[in-house]
Amino acid sequence: MYHEHPLRIIRYASKNIWLLIFPLLRGIRSIRLDFDALYVWLKGAWFDLLIIIAIIGFGYIKWYFTEFEITSSEIIRRSGIIIKHKVSIPFKNISAVTAEHSFYLRPFYAVRLNLDTRAGAFSKSDMSLLVRRSDLRWISKAIPQSEHHSGKKSLVIQPKWFAIVFFSLVFSSSLSGVVYLAALLFQSGRFAHEIIEQEMGDMIKFANTVSAKFTLSIPPAAVLLGILIIVAWLFSFISNMFRYAGFKMKKESGTLKVRMGVGTVRQYHIVPPKINYVDLRQNLVMKLFKTSSVNISCSGYGNEKNELPVLLPILNRRQANRALDLIGFRKYVVKRKSRVSKQAVISYLGLPSLAAFLIPVVSDIIVYFYPTLKDLFYFIKFMGEIPVIWMFVVKTIALMTSGVTIEDDFCCLRYSRFYAFHTILADNDKLVKIQIVQDPIGEKIGRCRMDFYFSSESSKSKKLKGVKIEDALKIIEHFGFLYK
């Protein structure tokens, strides 16, 4: 039986941080007594210290009662002081093992170890341990999925640095950047508030200067928004660079090992048979360059917030097929057997067309009633049209390229979701359900939407719009035939 790293005491202690409410209440009381407040505070310091000792004491006791054990077939984590919890994960069911060497844990020789199976809650590890680095070595040896096969033949794929830069560039979004920035700043409380106040003040001044200097008809608020988006995007880009720098994928007998990151180094050990499907993801830029990133759906890999389940960052179709072959997936990108009907223009382009029409109309109506907001709404109209036109182009390409192929042993599905293009490759036994959805208009014109459900922790479907009903029925028939 082994204990976790003593650093875990802090985490366990933090759950009792509410106890600090007592010293705080006492502090508030002592403020009222303004004569000898300091004396009173010092006199009562023993109570505060007692509370802090109690918090750390609880943490220590919780840590002491948390143990993990490795038997010949399973890993067991026992916890609880009064109510005893025991989590047992058999090795044979582990789909991914993650060792996270965070920069702030490294000085303490601590490593966060996450174990995942195909069951349990999505985006949460089934077992998470903070272990000593020395313990990780023997745990790695004990868990077959993370065993080192140094002597055996292995295949290493390490993308060039510019591929990582390109990948970070195209997958950086200002939205995730804003989330990052907000989380980082707002969690720092008052300190962050001061920074925001100061920085926002400077930025407003800068926006005013830019607006005045170039005598643009763009209002300062719009310039400020633009600056914020650029800053957020840069932040997202830099964090992606840090996350994926030094990306290395190693195929050994039985496992795929992925190592990535600067500062926080993450090591993943993935069991290939537990991979649900391969997803070749593209955005418009990558589509034009005929490149894609190879992602996988596997419990425990890429489930966390701001994390992409990427297996190989940037590859063209031939390279992707070769890589899939080398790592033994035996599933390839093939030509579509069932294509989306070219007449399904409304299904694909209806929404972006409507948005492209409505944005200027609504904007002009507002300007008509509030002429003082003319500059701002002209800018909003211009900015609003960009993503809509972008989506229009994406959906036009999706209309030309979407489709599905179901072979005897695997299926290949091409579809588009928002601004991304996806090519799903999966074994037929991982395709668990196909659903045909038809609205009254679709029923009349003989078209439908097909929802494909694959084995996964989440029940999200892959939607293929504008399929001819006879094609859909053929697919269903073939799918049914396979499972007779």
Add this chain to the structure above:
Amino acid sequence: MKIYTADKNCLNILRVSVLVLTFVLIVLCGEVLSFIPIIMIVLSVIFAVVGFFTAIVYLPVYFRKLSYTISDNKIIKKSGFFFYKTQMMQIKTIQFSTTVSTPFSKITGLNFIFLYAYGGMMTVLFLDRHDFDEIDRRLKSVYAGKEDKSVS
């Protein structure tokens, strides 16, 4: 194949707990809401009805209906009060399990097992300590890929 049922001691403990809780709530209601007699009476009646119904009708029926049949390859859970529910889980689909045991669980029977399978979860509730240990041992042997002869 073996059929496990909920622990009777646990039923009695839960019934007593519910009755005590009902009594406490009624007393609290009387103390706190004495200046609004109508609300006090209505709330007290609601607490009394719910408490007595739970302790005298619901819990005994629920415990009587609750059973787990464990065979070589599957676990069948039967439960329900108004609507009877039968859940089946194949043992080979179990990915991992969590067990929870409370203090004095040998007497109270407050032992629980959570079985996580691909696409679902099954809770095995209110087990006698002996049954709890037996199922735990059984799971251990399943994980090890061996058959536990002591069970069937």
